[in-house]
Structures are given as C-alpha cells and as structure tokens.
Amino acid sequence: MTHGTPASNGTSTTVSRALRLIEDGVLDHANIDALCERLGIGARQLRRLFNKHLGTSPVQVARIRRAHFARRLIESTTLSMAHIAQAAGFGSVRRFNAVINEVYGCPPTALRRSPNRVAGRLELQIPVEGPFPWARMLQFLEP
Incomplete structure (x- = not known):
C-alpha cells in the first residue's frame, strides 16, 4: 500500500479515529476489544495499524x-x-x-x-x- 493512496488514507483515518476514542477515555473502562468494536476492525489489525503509523500499541x-x-x-x-x-x-x-x-x-x-x-x-x-x-x-x- 503506497502512502497517499485511498487505501493508506483509510488506515490513517482509522488510526486517527482510534486516537480520538482513546483520548475520550474508551480504554479507561474497557478493553481493546471494545475499541475495536467501535472501529469495526479486529484487535490484531488495530495493533498492526498503530505499529505502522505510530510505532507503538x-x-x-x-x-x-x-x-x-x-x-x-x-x-x-x-x-x-x-x-x-x-x-x-x-x-x-x-x-x-x-x-x-x-x-x-x-x-x-x-x-x-x-x-x-x-x-x-x-x-x-x-x-x-x-x-x-x-x-x-x-x-x-x-x-
């Protein structure tokens, strides 16, 4: 996937949405599965996207x-x-x-x-x- 393509923009959008939810405290009272459910992706995929875009989980x-x-x-x-x-x-x-x-x-x-x-x-x-x-x-x- 090349940066700047619609597919890569979608993954960065997913990470941005996840960051907003984390900032809102979603993981303060729930686990990673609750965050993934709100994003519509699996936990493994979310960890992979975070590692790719942010270098962390x-x-x-x-x-x-x-x-x-x-x-x-x-x-x-x-x-x-x-x-x-x-x-x-x-x-x-x-x-x-x-x-x-x-x-x-x-x-x-x-x-x-x-x-x-x-x-x-x-x-x-x-x-x-x-x-x-x-x-x-x-x-x-x-x-």
Whole structure:
C-alpha cells in the first residue's frame, strides 16, 4: 500500500479515529476489544495499524495518556497520589507508580517536589527549527 493512496488514507483515518476514542477515555473502562468494536476492525489489525503509523500499541498510547494527565494533576494540585491514580484511570496505586516510573523515570512523588516548580510561573520548552525569527516573536509578545 503506497502512502497517499485511498487505501493508506483509510488506515490513517482509522488510526486517527482510534486516537480520538482513546483520548475520550474508551480504554479507561474497557478493553481493546471494545475499541475495536467501535472501529469495526479486529484487535490484531488495530495493533498492526498503530505499529505502522505510530510505532507503538493502542494500549501504550492509553497508558501514556493517563501518565500525562496524572503528571498534570501531580504538578498542579495537592491531591493525594491515591486520588490522582484513581482520577487518571489507573486500576491501582501500584500500577500508577509503575507507569509513572516507566514513563518519567522517577516516582510520582519526585514529580511533585521537582525543583523547577515555582508558584505563578509556567516554563515551556518548545523545540524550534532554525533559523527562528526571535525579534518578531518578542515583538508579538510585547504588551
């Protein structure tokens, strides 16, 4: 199948639909079969499409999505880790700890006490390909 053909566009559309459903939390309370049923394809085919287009599995995408949501809660709230684990869709605190450690390379408590956290401050790191028009950007950001 050649990229840009109707057949390849169909597979990327299927992956896009699956990603939207995962983002909506379909895999938080159901298994991969429920996702496949909504897409009208088999689990093996879905895993193959994800591997082809994204280099990972649908379950791994859902796991990383939950980890990112949990990290936002860790860094922006004072909720307990147990409450964050539940809110982020993890089945147990043990699984929550394992996934956060796998994704970020540290336990959840280390994310909360990160030295980069300053009240009232937001720091973003945005990758940029050069040359970048910094003067124009700063002019745009001026009040």
